[in-house]
Amino acid sequence: MPKTSMSSATERDAGSPLGILPAWVWLLGPYLLLLALALILPIAYLSVISIFRHDPQSMWVAAPTLANYTHLADSYYLQVAWRTLRIGIVTTVGTAILGVPLAYWLARCSRRALAIGMFFVVMPMMVSTVIRAFGWMIILGRNGLINQASVQLGIGRWLFVMNTETAIVIALIQICLPLLVLPTMAAMEKIPIALEEAGTNLGAGPLRLFRLVILPLAMPGIASGAMLSFVVTISVVVTSALMGGSANRMIGNEIYDQVITAMNWPFASAMAISLIAIVIGLLTLSLTIGRHASRRRLRLRS
């Protein structure tokens, strides 16, 4: 269908300066150009550097080697990789647990409540990640607001969460919440109220209605939101450095250090390429599982 509208647009434009090239060139061209220059080219460049040998003077020597990748099998880096995936999974699950009910409420609330709710969901996105991390430090720190209040109340300090994985996850959930809520809400808005009423009428209480009708129908939105959250989470740098301290480094921090401090670009490239490969692999896996599940459909369980 887009094809016909494009070709008719082209016919209309024949004769005008725009008509020299087909419409899709004008519509997609700028973005494709940006993609080629800012994504595909650098990735190609990185993958080449990643098989070069590191050299302290010239940064790298064009001598093909797999040493950068075998170095990644070092138990330290495996530990960092596993921590990164773990934080990614926990954050995504936590975001979904908080975000799905919120998305449902936003999808069903009044227009006015929606405007206010959307403001609070989107507002954190307007604050830089550094500022947000500082905000969390002020609240959660050893001498943070919570502990100070506890001391005042005579309970004493009890919250020692800063510089742990938990702190990273807390900050990341806040970052990921709008990424999950917005597509989930869009999917839920499309579910007609009559479907909920039909389910209720047939005997489904609120929880079963949610599980049997709303969740399966909103799944495409939840899945894309969860994927966005996961991808953002495992490539994070600033949040993990500020919230997790030196004991809880993630892949992003290692890459950053190799690029900026150690000046070992070949090794940094190998890590970056590995991260991209992991992301693509996991997304493909989850898409395949998702497609398989939707083909098999969600069978009713009583």
Add this chain to the structure above:
Amino acid sequence: MAGESNGALDVVSLVKAYAVDVAIGPLSFSVHPGEFFSLLGPSGCGKSTTLRCIAGFETSTSGEIHLGGERIDRKPAYRRDLGLVFQSHALFPHLNVNENVGFGLKLRKIDAAETARRVAAALELVGLRGLGDRMPSQLSGGQQQRVALARALVIQPPLLLLDEPLSSLDLKLRQQMRDELKSLQRRLGQTTVFVTHDQTEALAMSDRIAVLSAGRIEQIGTPQEIYQRPASRFVADFIGKCNIIEATIETREGKVVRLRTADGATLCGRVADDSPLKAEDRVWAMIRPEAIDIGADKNERPGRTIFDSIIHDIEFLGEDTQVRLNVPRLPLLTASVKTTRAASARIGTQQLSISVDAEDVYVIGH
């Protein structure tokens, strides 16, 4: 399959008040076991709200709803065990036909074999045998409607609620579904409440009809009663076409009254047996277009009024022809005749003598 647990529905002084909208009620009506009962009225009359109160999607402000002797209006909607067919069908798009129909049975923890048997029986009943593996998107509008009906009937509800289920179908299909729905309801003896704004549907399908307007019941009666003896001007106007003439009663003898309009025209009409109307009362005289006899016989008979008229215009509607007539000292009258050669010949002239029997001039108070 349904029918064994059919119960009577009693709606007692139901009121639904809104902050901004017009309030509904108080409404009271009873639906007998096995009856096909319609709530008929224009949009905004409160018929859908009444249905939604029965189904439990709206909470009534006051009043009671009883089903089979049990009060249900404070029960949550998912515990009421009612069958409901929506205007939009509301089939679950992620489930196939079998799973849609079986949804209510699974929730009732009926075992798989029994569920399969009852789902198959329900699909058979609505004429969709063998389509259980289709997805709703692969079905036509009429088939989706049947699945929705099977899904509502398979739980053997004591009461089936139909919320304008036919209005999303095109005309031919609508008439066919109307007949099928009616015969199915008869066969099962399924107590049914049907909400519609379409008077033809209501007249064709119902055992009894409640006509609603602005949140109140105007009249409850059989289709014949509603059509022939409308209780109010609104009912006469809303159900079918009607000539409504404002007049004053001159004399009354039993049921027969003599009327005089403000312009001095006189005609005979009849009031209901128990009507308290008497001489000098201001009334509406209501004449159905098909009750006006066009020029066939000019013999005077008791109770018959004859007018001389001039044809204003003629509208050909196929089966029927509608003639609008100028009658001295009366408003423009609409008459409807079957399109026969004889009738066409008669309305070929400019002037026409028309007559109407007192029995066909139904008179109600203002």
